[in-house]
Amino acid sequence: EDDQQQMPSRDFMANRIPPVRSLKPVGKRRSNTINGIQVDKNLDYFDVVGSADLSKLESLDRGFDEFAADDAKVVPGFGENGDPVLLKGDEAEEATRIMAKEAFNIVASDKISLHRVVPDTRDPLCQAVKYDEDLPNASIIIIFTNEAWTPLLRTIWSVLDKTPGHLLKEIILVDDFSDKPYLKGKLDRYIRKKLPSKVRLKRLSKRSGLIRARLTGARLATGDNLLFLDSHCECGDDWYQPLAQRIKDEPNAFVVPIIDVIDDKTMEYYHGNGVYFQIGGFSWGGHFNWVDIPQHEQIRRGSTIAPTRTPTMAGGLFAVNRQTFWDFGSYDEEMDVWGGENLEMSFRVWQCGGVLETIPCSRVGHIFRSFHPYTFPGNKDTHGINTARTVEVWMDDFKRLFYMNRPDLLSTDIGDVSKRLEFKKQRQCKSFKWYLDNIFPQKFILDDPDHSFAYGRVRNPNNHCLDTLQNDEKDTYDFGIYPCHDYVAASQFFSFSKKFDIRREDNCAEVGEIGNDLGQLPVHMVPCHGKGQDQEWIHTKQGRLIHKLTNKCLDIGSGISDKLFATDCKAMQSQIFFYDNYIS
Ligand code: UD2
Numbered sequence: 001e002d003d004q005q006q007m008p009s010r011d012f013m014a015n016r017i018p019p020v021r022s023l024k025p026v027g028k029r030r031s032n033t034i035n036g037i038q039v040d041k042n043l044d045y046f047d048v049v050g051s052a053d054l055s056k057l058e059s060l061d062r063g064f065d066e067f068a069a070d071d072a073k074v075v076p077g078f079g080e081n082g083d084p085v086l087l088k089g090d091e092a093e094e095a096t097r098i099m100a101k102e103a104f105n106i107v108a109s110d111k112i113s114l115h116r117v118v119p120d121t122r123d124p125l126c127q128a129v130k131y132d133e134d135l136p137n138a139s140i141i142i143i144f145t146n147e148a149w150t151p152l153l154r155t156i157w158s159v160l161d162k163t164p165g166h167l168l169k170e171i172i173l174v175d176d177f178s179d180k181p182y183l184k185g186k187l188d189r190y191i192r193k194k195l196p197s198k199v200r201l202k203r204l205s206k207r208s209g210l211i212r213a214r215l216t217g218a219r220l221a222t223g224d225n226l227l228f229l230d231s232h233c234e235c236g237d238d239w240y241q242p243l244a245q246r247i248k249d250e251p252n253a254f255v256v257p258i259i260d261v262i263d264d265k266t267m268e269y270y271h272g273n274g275v276y277f278q279i280g281g282f283s284w285g286g287h288f289n290w291v292d293i294p295q296h297e298q299i300r301r302g303s304t305i306a307p308t309r310t311p312t313m314a315g316g317l318f319a320v321n322r323q324t325f326w327d328f329g330s331y332d333e334e335m336d337v338w339g340g341e342n343l344e345m346s347f348r349v350w351q352c353g354g355v356l357e358t359i360p361c362s363r364v365g366h367i368f369r370s371f372h373p374y375t376f377p378g379n380k381d382t383h384g385i386n387t388a389r390t391v392e393v394w395m396d397d398f399k400r401l402f403y404m405n406r407p408d409l410l411s412t413d414i415g416d417v418s419k420r421l422e423f424k425k426q427r428q429c430k431s432f433k434w435y436l437d438n439i440f441p442q443k444f445i446l447d448d449p450d451h452s453f454a455y456g457r458v459r460n461p462n463n464h465c466l467d468t469l470q471n472d473e474k475d476t477y478d479f480g481i482y483p484c485h486d487y488v489a490a491s492q493f494f495s496f497s498k499k500f501d502i503r504r505e506d507n508c509a510e511v512g513e514i515g516n517d518l519g520q521l522p523v524h525m526v527p528c529h530g531k532g533q534d535q536e537w538i539h540t541k542q543g544r545l546i547h548k549l550t551n552k553c554l555d556i557g558s559g560i561s562d563k564l565f566a567t568d569c570k571a572m573q574s575q576i577f578f579y580d581n582y583i584s
């Protein structure tokens with residue numbers, strides 16, 4: 001009898017029950033259904049049934065739309081065409097407060113339509129490209145942990161809006177154990193009521209990290225291709241077809257779109273001239289970075305819109321044939337939380353016989369944030385540990401250059417990599433030397449006889465060494481001197497390159513033009529241009545480092561300050577330097 005009262009017929013509902021505000025279970029029922037509708041709080045992939053239950057839900061809450069409040073925040077026109085949203089007064093202050101916690105401006109995001117138009121950032125040549133009708137379809141896997149509401153929904157909607165229906169097999173959302181309340185019930189209801197049944201959700205029962213979250217999504221997928229996205233992206237026009245076409249033509253290809261930048265503060269969708277873009281590189285310290293397309297690749301690819309080989313990928317956005325993903329070793333399942341998996345996959349793909357390419361006609365915007373708005377359980381440096389796992393498996397002897405930057409990781413527990421080494425052996429993957437020679441020949445190898453005459457610390461007789469002085473090496477900076485470390489520390493590691501540069505990985509010493517009253521010119525580290533000129537030095541047998549263009553000598557002065565400069569050459573100890581190692 002009790003049950004009867006709690007499960008009225010639909011007619012009864014429609015006539016008598018006022019609009020309900022919440023679908024939370026009420027009363028003492030033990031089952032997971034309310035009015036015949038599944039409301040399991042562990043709502044899972046297979047429970048999200050989409051449109052089938054929609055009619056029942058609609059009859060339940062006639063007249064009340066819990067999402068109306070979100071819709072009401074949208075200001076028509078805001079953010080359209082990728083324009084920045086500029087806030088004023090109290091709202092600007094609130095946005096600053098929220099940004100400090102969430103890492104992007106959610107106030108601005110909430111004001112922008114979930115279906116906003118973004119600029120067409122493609123190379124104009126892309127418009128004339130024709131793709132096959134029968135391209136492979138995709139399972140699009142979007143993983144997230146505690147993602148903000150509107151950026152997540154905008155990601156999903158932009159996939160739905162911008163992907164031809166017959167090519168979109170499904171969208172698989174994987175929630176990596178979020179604890180934000182709106183990502184529980186509200187998200188379940190949104191998926192059921194507002195999204196097509198192609199959109200499914202899998203919740204992980206414990207925090208798994210992005211690597212294992214992606215693996216879970218990949219295991220559930222049924223499409224021809226897997227396509228991974230971060231949970232704060234917006235797709236460009238015809239973004240999927242060029243990726244699918246390339247995979248159809250080259251089944252061993254791992255392909256990435258050009259990643260456009262969505263501003264974390266204004267949500268502006270940036271666009272340049274559509275032609276220039278960069279590809280992926282890495283630093284010996286184990287970080288992904290962007291590098292220019294080398295001339296040999298510009299020639300090989302033949303066209304600015306042809307697939308462009310990239311030594312590495314950023315990691316978040318890529319597509320691959322589903323079978324190829326598994327055949328190539330999927331991911332290192334023992335990697336935690338965040339970081340390093342992108343370099344691991346990049347080295348693995350190339351060394352094991354695949355190709356990794358940027359597909360210029362595919363563009364996807366991504367909100368780059370300046371910190372992680374989620375926890376790192378145990379406060380572990382997962383980027384460092386995951387990267388150490390990567391170098392142990394894929395870098396052979398070159399791992400020395402990584403550990404030079406990260407000596408701390410030599411004594412850190414990074415777990416067991418034997419399964420990954422076994423995979424590498426079984427597949428007879430190539431060496432890292434092969435990778436450097438063939439895929440990334442422009443990468444500077446600090447201690448390699450083909451790249452350098454000398455390397456190591458650069459020591460002055462009074463035991464001071466050239467040193468980066470902890471400067472951020474992304475920028476131009478003044479380097480200087482510091483008492484020599486008795487072990488080889490990365491901050492004191494320099495090469496004398498075969499192009500006659502005093503150089504670090506990507507930066508070279510250059511002499512400034514404006515000196516002081518004593519005729520001393522400042523010395524900067526700037527990005528190497530490899531053309532000699534103002535970056536060219538002569539290293540003499542007596543230990544001088546003479547800047548060729550100005551004919552001035554590198555000098556440490558009194559050695560009391562950490563300053564370094566170039567000045568008239570004299571027979572003085574302050575102008576004498578020797579590298580640790582000379583390659584004969
Ligand atoms: C970049 C990649 C990212 C990943 C990372 C290296 C792009 C655009 N982004 O950093 O995908 O390859 O480099 O690891 O190339 N997440 C979880 N569980 C976690 C942590 C993160 O599900 O424990 C999700 C997160 O919600 C997001 C995705 O993983 O959707 C990537 O995280 P991120 O956006 O913080 O990484 P990002 O873009 O700084």
Ligand code: MN
Nearest residue numbers: 230316366367
């Ligand atoms: Mn991201």
